[in-house]
Amino acid sequence: MADLSEAIRTALLTGDKRAKVMATRALVRDWRKGRLPGGFTVSMPDSPAWPDGLEVLPPGRMPKRGKGGNARNRIALWHSLAHIEFVAIDLALDIVGRFGAEMGDAFIADFLGVAADEAMHFALIDRHLATMGAGYGDLPVHDGLWQSAMDTAHDAAARLAIVPMVLEARGLDVTPATLNRVRSQGDSRGAAILQRVLDDEIRHVSAGASHFTKVCVQRGIEPKNHWKRLVKTYFRGVLKPPFNDSARLAAGLSRDLYAGIA
Structure with missing residues (x-):
């Protein structure tokens, strides 16, 4: 029988978008039910596999994305959101497969839960794209999110500092404005999806921050200053x-955590 790392x-x-969602849901369900050895x-x-083409x-x-409410700009917006959630599936799976043995059962449970959430978010957004006559894979994407994962592949603290505590936290900043714009366009279904994503992302960032603190304490490192050092070392953008x-x-x-290096 395959173990958790093999399933991850x-x-x-798995590159096919639907198959990746289904494989993620299945492994999380099997692990929770005790059917998948840990x-x-x-x-x-x-590198993970992404859809062919x-x-x-x-x-x-x-390409620069327009901010108007025409069909082309709406598709570009939702395609960008779909890509973020698709890569987020891989990020959540990878952090468990790469660091789960070191970090323990609570870490595994939290980030398998994140992976299941991201798979659900992607499926919702891709279905919403379909109502516009589009789908994930129709437009170009970038690999910046995954590059951040590879930059921090050697250290659980660095991964937690950059992916949940910087990249996902940025989603907390920008999603409300996107939600308001979608709502103003009369897209109530899209607004409901974004509200669900925002609510779930608060929990995801919280899991990242909590486990970052735990690993720092275990290593005898002061969390706040260590986070700032890691961000300066591994984050390619600007807060x-x-x-x-x-x-x-x-x-x-x-606020005092991130204001000092913003």
């Missing part, structure tokens, strides 16, 4: 306002 590796190397016998791939560009070469302080605080990120 298989899901990561061993870590195989390594994680350097998906055009992947460097972040700097991505800049506006920040959604209330959502960040709900996720365990105090």
Whole structure:
């Protein structure tokens, strides 16, 4: 019988969008029901599989997205959101497969839950794209999110500091404005999807912050200053306002944590 790491590796190397969602849901369900042994016998791939024909560009070469409410701009917006959630499936799976043996059962449970959430988010968004006559894979995407994962593949603390506590936390900042724009366009279904994503992302960032603190304490390192050092070392962008302080605080990120390096 395959163990947890083998099931995760298989899901990561599944490129078809629907098959990846189904493989992720199945492994999380099997692990929760005790049908999947919790061993870590195989390594994680350097890169996950994505859909055949998906055009992947460097972040700097991505076409600029318009902000108007016409059909083309709406499709571009939702396609971008779909890609974020699709890569988020791989990020959540990889963090478990790569660091689960070191970090323990609570970490595994939290981030398998994140993986299941991201699979659900992607499925909802891809179905919403279908109502516009589009689907994930129709437009170019970039690999910046996965590059951040590879930059931090050697250290659980670095991965937690960058992926949940910077990249996902940025989603807490920008999603409310996107939600308001979608609502103003009369897209009530899209607004409901974004509200669900925002609510779930608060929990995801909270899990990241909590486990980051735990690993720092285990290593005898002061969390706040270590997080700032890791961000300066591994985050390629710039932390800049506006920040959604209330959502960040709900996720365990105090303003004094990130304000000093914004």
